[in-house]
Amino acid sequence: MKKCIVILYAFILASCGVPLGEGDLPENRELPEYPEIIWYTPGSRPVDFDLGMENINRYIEDKLRVRLDMRMLPWQEMNEKSLQIVNSGEAFDIMFIDSVNYNTFVTLGAFYDITDVVRSVAADLWEVIPDLVWSGVKIGGRIYSVPTYKDIALAQFLVFDKELADKSGIDVSALETWEDLDTALTKIKSVNGDGFYPVVLSRNDTFSGVLNGFDSFGSGLPVISVRTDDPYRRVICILEDETFVNRLEMLRKWYLNGIINPDANMIFENTVPRRFFSAVGWPGAEAIWQRNEGVEAYVSKRIFGPVLSSETIQGSLNAISSNSTKKRESLKLLEQINLDPVLRDMFAYGVEGVHFEYVGDGVVRRLNNNWNVPVFSQATFFTMSATDEGPANQWELLREQNNMAEASVMLGFSMDISELSTELSACRAIWDKYKIDFLTGASDLDTEISQCLDELRAAGMDILISEAQKQINIFTANGGFGS
Secondary structure, eight states: OHHHHHHHHHHHHHOOSOOOOSSSOOSOOOOOSSOEEEEEEESOOOTTHHHHHHHHHHHHHHHHSOEEEEEEEOGGGHHHHHHHHHHHTOOOSEEEEOTTTHHHHHHTTOBOOOTTHHHHHTHHHHHHSOHHHHHHTEETTEEOSEEOOSOOEEEEEEEEEHHHHHHHTOOGGGOOSHHHHHHHHHHHHHHHOTTOOSBOOBTTBOOTTTTTTEEOTTSSOTTEEEETTOTTOOEEEGGGOHHHHHHHHHHHHHHHTTSBOTTTTTOSSOOSOOSEEEEEOOTTTHHHHHHHHTOSOEEEEEEEEEEEOHHHHTTSEEEEBTTOSOHHHHHHHHHHHHHOHHHHHHHHHOSBTTTEEEEETTEEEEOOSSSOOOGGGTSOSTTSOEETTSOTTHHHHHHHHHHTOEEOTTTTOOOOOTTOHHHHHHHHHHHHHHHHHHHHTOSOHHHHHHHHHHHHHHHTHHHHHHHHHHHHHHHHHTTTTOO
8 A cells, every 4th residue: 555655656746737627726827936825724733833834844845836834723713713714704725624614614605616626636636535535525516625535434432541441340342332331331430439530521522422323414413414324314303313312311310420520511621631431433543542641551442333424524624715826736735745655744743853753664653742733634544654552554444444334324415505594503503502511411301402492493493404304305316325
């Protein structure tokens, strides 16, 4: 695989004067010697941000004759800030986006349609990313972003500090259901005492996995969904679905029994390493979690999936602004970082010799945590070196997980929300008001589910459900889901 990437990269470097495709990507413009590309991305600035960026810029100046102004938005502000940037017309060239706002921003006209030009201006990028992944980011049959080709199918893992699991007598490999997890967490609580909370949550880190098995088809409103295994593709409100409500009831039980920390719905960040958590991942991801949490060893068990949907593919995208004056340069930069192993490692790991070193073919060792960035938001994993903290074949294991995924019945469909902005905005605001308490166990479900439903219906949820069902039925009748 590595040899193929290197050969492909060599081909890119040998290519000069790539012919233009359709669209407004003219070459004959007066630009500075090194035009600067503004890229908004999530996360906190690492300690050595300036050093790492200068290293990246020296490299891309030579390869692409551009510079990069990387602007990082804190996680808790990402969605709000990106919406402000789009609504205000602030200049940018590239923006990280995910399924929460992707459809909305496309509808607002914020992103450049790369459907035709990517094949000519970034033909190698087009070839490297599978057709299925490109299909998963289409809105109205058009492509408005470069998908991050990584763990494109959702697989949910239960992750335990090995020391805690051993002390509490928990066989992590035997866990299969939410009920099994309930038994394990209850035992951990009894062994470790009243002051110990096995599940530590916050407003920015609610319990992951509660929404598994539901597909909200690009609406950005998870409270209306189709079950990923429903052959009839019936649109439902998940607050009226028995499986979903049972999960909320389990969280509520854990909250009341002191398994979840009592301030989970009030604090924004956790300040202690997590001894247990639920996370989307892949085999070998324990190495990343251990480093990020400062835990010596985690053991994990996949409990759901992998399931492939348009939403899982849209978990990490980078889109070019429709107002950018550097569309071509931006697309070429996204191609370079996805295909060039040297540049990919710079983005992921920092400066060689300062933040990391190579210890094998396609394997690096981190030297410190001064370049700690969310690598999932940048580009494909399959060009990036693995770390020596995990298995050297980590990306092969990830490919296997992707290949074994079951497809959601909604794969390939994204709802047309262009005439539904009023109802969607109102319902999203209502869901946002309730979801933190729901997903941390802090809700009194006997009253808050009915209250939330009443408010959603008053805001037009039934209109959204009806319109979504109509669009799905038409898409089905026209062969949109295949045979």
